[in-house]
Amino acid sequence: LKINLYYYSTTGNTKLVCEKLRKEIPGLEIYDILDRNLNLNDECDIYGFAVSTYYLNLPPVFIEFINSLKVITNKPAFFLITYGMMPGKSVRKLADYLKNKGFSIIDYHLLRMPESYPVFIAKKRTDINAPGQKEMMNFMNFISGLKEKAKQIESGNIPDSKLIKPGLLNSIIPSQTYKKIMKQFGTLNVNTNLCNHCKICFNSCPYGAIEFKNEPVFNMGKCTGCYICYNKCPNAAVYTNILESKWQYSGPSKKLEEKFI
Numbered sequence: 001l002k003i004n005l006y007y008y009s010t011t012g013n014t015k016l017v018c019e020k021l022r023k024e025i026p027g028l029e030i031y032d033i034l035d036r037n038l039n040l041n042d043e044c045d046i047y048g049f050a051v052s053t054y055y056l057n058l059p060p061v062f063i064e065f066i067n068s069l070k071v072i073t074n075k076p077a078f079f080l081i082t083y084g085m086m087p088g089k090s091v092r093k094l095a096d097y098l099k100n101k102g103f104s105i106i107d108y109h110l111l112r113m114p115e116s117y118p119v120f121i122a123k124k125r126t127d128i129n130a131p132g133q134k135e136m137m138n139f140m141n142f143i144s145g146l147k148e149k150a151k152q153i154e155s156g157n158i159p160d161s162k163l164i165k166p167g168l169l170n171s172i173i174p175s176q177t178y179k180k181i182m183k184q185f186g187t188l189n190v191n192t193n194l195c196n197h198c199k200i201c202f203n204s205c206p207y208g209a210i211e212f213k214n215e216p217v218f219n220m221g222k223c224t225g226c227y228i229c230y231n232k233c234p235n236a237a238v239y240t241n242i243l244e245s246k247w248q249y250s251g252p253s254k255k256l257e258e259k260f261i
């Protein structure tokens, strides 16, 4: 059985979870949606999608990816969303995008992870111990369920599609507009005394919002406020007019990685 899991991960949380799925589920391979060599015509038996929550929604680059897929009628698919505090509309939106592409959603899971949103890290609204024991148990149950459904599919029985239940609070919370997101994000700057010209920021911006002229030059018209350049800068040289540079999330800690061994 061939299972293709497509993921988008800004700081490594979602990737870590996907790697666990690869270890546990035979036939499952993972693909970074930003990989230039990604072959979208690679057909498989089950499709998987994994992404982190982005301002109570999905990251624009992930929506673009889903939109670029061709319509596939009744192919079984599952999805996984990681989040820090509240997934908001991300669950409903992803389910709707996939259904519109003709996928039949056989399962999905939400996993709370440490917060990668620097504004909340600055406000200490993060749980570095997430996911807790019970959340890990639920995640492992999700994996067992997926394995079971993969076996069913292998023997020719397509499982029923799963009812999507985003939860009341996630359903009623209003979406944020791009304008509102950018207002709370502010304007990017670089501390030239700290910048070592490594270009990591330039190479990791998925929105083409950085030009490089010895140091990064930010195009705020293209920026989506994803904080990738901010989080990934090895010298904490990137800051905004609203947030100083010291609240980076530099990716999964050893302790977090150990939970997914």
Ligand SMILES: Cc1cc2nc3c(=O)[nH]c(=O)nc-3n(C[C@H](O)[C@H](O)[C@H](O)COP(=O)(O)O)c2cc1C
Residues within 6 Å of the ligand: 008, 009, 010, 011, 012, 013, 014, 015, 051, 052, 053, 054, 055, 056, 057, 082, 083, 084, 085, 086, 087, 088, 113, 114, 115, 116, 117, 118, 225, 226, 227
């Ligand atoms: C710009 C930005 C916006 C975010 N918005 C939300 C959000 O609305 N709700 C939430 O629960 N987590 C939010 N997060 C936290 C991430 O979804 C979470 O930490 C996730 O596990 C990060 O995974 P990744 O490293 O694979 O991208 C946000 C993080 C960033 C950087």
Ligand code: SF4
Residues within 6 Å of the ligand: 190, 194, 195, 196, 197, 198, 199, 200, 201, 202, 215, 216, 232, 233, 234, 235, 236, 237, 238
């Ligand atoms: S990642 Fe940081 S240190 Fe590297 S070029 Fe960008 S701003 Fe400079």
Ligand code: SF4
Residues within 6 Å of the ligand: 188, 204, 205, 206, 207, 208, 209, 210, 218, 219, 222, 223, 224, 225, 226, 227, 228, 229, 230
């Ligand atoms: S400039 Fe930075 S914050 Fe803006 S989109 Fe690019 S990586 Fe994200």
